[in-house]
Structure formats: structure tokens, C-alpha cells
Amino acid sequence: MSSTSITPIIPAGKKPKKLITTERVVVYSVLTLCALFFLFPLYIMVITSLKDIEAIRSGNIFVPTMHPTFTAWGKAWNSACTGLYCEGIKVGFWNSVRITGPSVIVSIAVASITGYSLANWPFKFSEVFFTILLVSSFIPYVVMLYPLVLITRWLGIFSTLPAVVLVHTIFGLPILTLLFRNYFSSLPQELFKAARVDGAGYWRIFFQVYAPMSVPIFTVAVILQITGIWNDFLFGVIYAGPTNYPMTVQLNNIVNSVQGGKEYNVDMAATILTGIVPLAIYFFSGKYFVRGIAAGAVKG
16 A cells, blocks of 8 residues: 655745734824824814804814804805805805806817827927927916906906906916827827728717727816816906906905904805815815826826
């Protein structure tokens, strides 16, 4: 009877890493501190907006109230004074919507087509045109304020919402064109050549080949434009006119109002209402923003 030899099994592969390491402790500690640093002001704003004036004046600002109320939120939205008018911040909200919607759509549409043309359909002096756009993205806004005042007045739209839309569209084009041009340049050229061999033209390639593959960069562009335009104060206060002020300008008027007693709960509620749209955009689309950047938004 022969004995059967047993071959020992030797473990292969990398050794499992420890769950808790010094590097992980340091990284998560720093991230936790950063998160607390940015979330703590939001915490103060929320608990202050839920207090009444007596609780704010007599209590600790770091301690939430035992009797929360949304009265300040209702006043901030419906009846807070934003200068000469006491109609709340809702007027500025709808003005911001009317400004942001067309500005985002027009700027992204023009920039995507321009970037697509620069990347795949080079024309005479296309590199010079791209260089001008690149340089334009670094020009300070304040340099162009007065010339754009003259242009919008000449067009007859100064102190109107179309003037703000035009200005935001102009200033959004350089950086958006750069993003789209770099993204389209990073896509395989074989796709473009194959579409050309199949007889596809300019618009068919853009809409049927490139656009379906460009959801990440379109997401990046939408997030950048919505947050930038919604949070803008300078263009709104200059070009919109007193009756068309966006939310940020009306928030400034509420916070800096000297009429009556200071209502910090209303100020905090108005601030949260003003920032709720960009906060929601980042909360629901943050992962797509990172994917878009990683997918070629900064390649060139």
C-alpha cells in the first residue's frame, strides 16, 4: 500500500493590508477636521434661523433651541425688506432662475460646438482663435465692466435681465470652450474618422457620436455655470437694475438693512435659501463632477 504525499499550499498574492494604519488615521483625521470647519458655520446658520429673537438675544448661539420655529423662514421668503420693497427674497429667487437658465443653456451650447470645432474641424487661424479664448479666460472681470455697460446700453437692454444673461454668457464661453475642446481632443480620433468614412457630416457626428459620449463634461459645465451664475453678485448689481436684482443682491440688502431691529434669524434663513440651489447641485451631482474632471476635462 503506497502512501500519498500531500503538497503544502503556499499562500500567493499580496499580504492583506491592516484596516487601521498610521496613514489612514492621518488622512481621515485631516478630512474630518476640514469637514467640521466647513459644516460648523452651516450648523450655526440652521439653528439660528430656527430661533426667535428672544432666544437669540438670551441664549448661546451654539446651542439649538428647544422650541424651533420657521417664522423667520416665512418672513425671509415673503416679507423681508430688500431695500425699497418688502416682498421677501422670493422675487430675487425667480430673477436668479430667469438669469441662470438661459445663461447656462446658451453658453454651454455655444462652447460645446466651438470646442468640438476646434478639436476636430480645424480651420484657418483656429489656433490663434483658441489662444485668444485661452487668454480671455484670465482677464479680470473688472476690466470689462464699463465697456459692457456701454454695449448693453447701446443694445437697449441695460438694467434688464437679458443684459445679465448676455454678460454671464460672454464670460462663461472662454473657460467652457477650453474644457470642451480638451475633452473632445482626448476622445479617440478613430471614432471621428470612422464616422467620416460612413458619410456622417458635421452635425451628425456631433449629436450622434460625440454628444452621447460627453455626458461627464456636460455635467461639469452645468455645475460650473449654475453655481457661478447663481452665486454672482457683481454682474447682478451692475446690469440687472433695482427691479431685477438676483437673490444674492437682495440677500445683501436684507443683511445690511438698517431699518428696525436686527433680525439675525431672518438673515440666516435668507442666506440658507439663497445658497440652497448650489448646495443641492453639489449634493446630487458631486460624483458626476469628479467623473467629468477625471474623464478628460483638464486634458489637452
